[in-house]
Amino acid sequence: MDLTLFVWKQSGPEAPGRLEEYRAKDITQDMSFLEMLDMVNEGLIREGRDPIAFDHDCREGICGMCSQVVNGVPHGPLEKTTICQLHMRHFRDGDTLYIEPFRARAFPVIRDLIVDRSGLERIIRSGGYISVHTGGVPDANVILIPKADADIAMDAAECIGCGACVAACPNGSAMLFTAAKVAHLALLPQGRAEGARRVCLMTEEMMKEGFGSCGNHYECQSVCPKGIKVKFIAKLNREFIKAKVKGG
Amino acid sequence: MNTAVGRKIVMSVTGVSMIAFVTVHLLGNSTLYAGPEGINAYAAALHRFGVVIWAFRLTLFAMFSLHVIYGVQLYLDNRVAKPNGYAVAKNIASTFAGRNMIWTGLLIAGFVFYHLLQFTFQTVGPGPAAAAHPDSAGRPDVFTMVVQGLGSYAVSGLYCIGLAAVGLHLGHSIQSAVQTLGLNSERSLPLVIRGGTLAALLIFLGFISIPLAILAGVVK
Numbered sequence: 211m212d213l214t215l216f217v218w219k220q221s222g223p224e225a226p227g228r229l230e231e232y233r234a235k236d237i238t239q240d241m242s243f244l245e246m247l248d249m250v251n252e253g254l255i256r257e258g259r260d261p262i263a264f265d266h267d268c269r270e271g272i273c274g275m276c277s278q279v280v281n282g283v284p285h286g287p288l289e290k291t292t293i294c295q296l297h298m299r300h301f302r303d304g305d306t307l308y309i310e311p312f313r314a315r316a317f318p319v320i321r322d323l324i325v326d327r328s329g330l331e332r333i334i335r336s337g338g339y340i341s342v343h344t345g346g347v348p349d350a351n352v353i354l355i356p357k358a359d360a361d362i363a364m365d366a367a368e369c370i371g372c373g374a375c376v377a378a379c380p381n382g383s384a385m386l387f388t389a390a391k392v393a394h395l396a397l398l399p400q401g402r403a404e405g406a407r408r409v410c411l412m413t414e415e416m417m418k419e420g421f422g423s424c425g426n427h428y429e430c431q432s433v434c435p436k437g438i439k440v441k442f443i444a445k446l447n448r449e450f451i452k453a454k455v456k457g458g
Numbered sequence: 459m460n461t462a463v464g465r466k467i468v469m470s471v472t473g474v475s476m477i478a479f480v481t482v483h484l485l486g487n488s489t490l491y492a493g494p495e496g497i498n499a500y501a502a503a504l505h506r507f508g509v510v511i512w513a514f515r516l517t518l519f520a521m522f523s524l525h526v527i528y529g530v531q532l533y534l535d536n537r538v539a540k541p542n543g544y545a546v547a548k549n550i551a552s553t554f555a556g557r558n559m560i561w562t563g564l565l566i567a568g569f570v571f572y573h574l575l576q577f578t579f580q581t582v583g584p585g586p587a588a589a590a591h592p593d594s595a596g597r598p599d600v601f602t603m604v605v606q607g608l609g610s611y612a613v614s615g616l617y618c619i620g621l622a623a624v625g626l627h628l629g630h631s632i633q634s635a636v637q638t639l640g641l642n643s644e645r646s647l648p649l650v651i652r653g654g655t656l657a658a659l660l661i662f663l664g665f666i667s668i669p670l671a672i673l674a675g676v677v678k
Contacts (some may be wrong), residue, residue: 227663281548281549282545301545308544308545308546310545313540313542313543314539315538315539315541379540380516380542380551381536381539382539382540383536413463414461417461420669422467422535423463423465423532423535423536423539424466424638424639426556427553427556427557429549431551432550433550438645439646443637444640446640447637447638447639449641450464450467451640454464
């Protein structure tokens with residue numbers, strides 16, 4: 211199939227960007243979205259033109275590196291799927307696709323479709339960890355965790371930190387990401403101890419990084435490739451209120 | 459409280475207080491359907507609280523001011539946080555009401571200002587100021603003030619716009635407040651969203667029924 215692409219081209223963080231038109235020819239439905247872009251890039255390189263720069267790593271939907279907005283939807287039209295796992299069979303011959311980078315002030319464009327998402331790393335660094343004494347490996351099952359708690363914590367831990375939630379949020383907020391981390395650790399006994407301090411530090415860092423505030427629009431939930439639910443944002447809010455009431 | 463979540467909590471607590479007030483206000487308004495005897499007696503009863511009513515008004519004013527200040531600040535900060543939209547804009551979960559909270563909010567602020575001048579301070583017409591025109595029992599004639607005040611199409615039109623803004627604002631804010639205060643779960647969220655929208659619709663219909671009933675001549 212043949213497609214028309216309008217892709218965001220921007221040579222550097224300070225340079226002005228614009229949408230440029232490309233043709234994607236002879237695309238098969240078995241290709242992934244990124245393989246389709248690889249094909250386009252090979253053509254561009256053969257013609258001596260500048261290829262389209264985009265982020266990718268594992269291409270298995272687990273690393274959180276790929277980050278593109280297709281026709282206004284982060285990671286494209288398929289629910290709970292990263293753009294690397296999106297296959298061209300979900301598009302039709304003759305389709306026109308607008309491909310843009312994740313947009314938010316906290317995600318400055320580095321080049322074309324690549325944005326700097328290290329703000330999310332700094333949110334993790336501010337409190338998304340547990341403090342433990344190093345030493346011998348602890349015995350398994352020393353700390354018993356109810357199955358139901360472990361399941362919910364694992365649901366939150368599924369977050370791969372891709373930043374699609376920020377890209378979809380009308381306010382550029384990183385609440386779903388931060389909430390997933392806060393909830394994941396707060397639900398487990400190892401993380402519970404530092405829960406109050408963590409929620410305060412991480413939400414503070416979120417604001418410092420220039421992410422917006424949650425407006426409860428829930429766009430984040432509908433684009434999350436891992437299906438992280440906004441119930442974790444409610445959980446973060448509860449953690450925050452508890453922390454403040456206790457004087458955190 | 460000036461943190462990303464703290465400011466939202468201020469918005470929720472002040473918002474919920476105002477929703478509670480609006481609900482009581484609607485119940486109070488319904489006494490209009492009982493004729494002059496209903497609403498004039500209700501107004502007179504309220505005024506017997508004297509200083510308490512002023513304490514209540516000042517608290518409500520404080521809530522209102524905090525809500526407006528934080529709301530405008532949140533809007534401006536969020537706009538900075540998302541400076542550029544997408545060439546192809548697509549909204550999957552967000553609603554018209556949710557995306558326009560700032561505009562319906564500012565419309566409500568303007569509407570409340572006019573509404574207070576008309577019926578609380580009674581400095582703009584049409585309709586006679588109730589405080590200066592007692593009814594046959596010597597009470598301020600609120601009934602005549604309201605019926606004549608809303609009898610004008612222009613004034614009722616303004617009320618329709620103001621109340622539509624209230625309805626839209628509440629359409630998003632009830633579920634939003636519940637979520638911000640962390641009171642819902644995954645299972646209850648869809649119910650909270652539907653319930654909030656329904657409550658907003660009922661409040662809107664309840665309020666708008668009054669100017670419509672007056673214009674239709676049902677209340678006269």
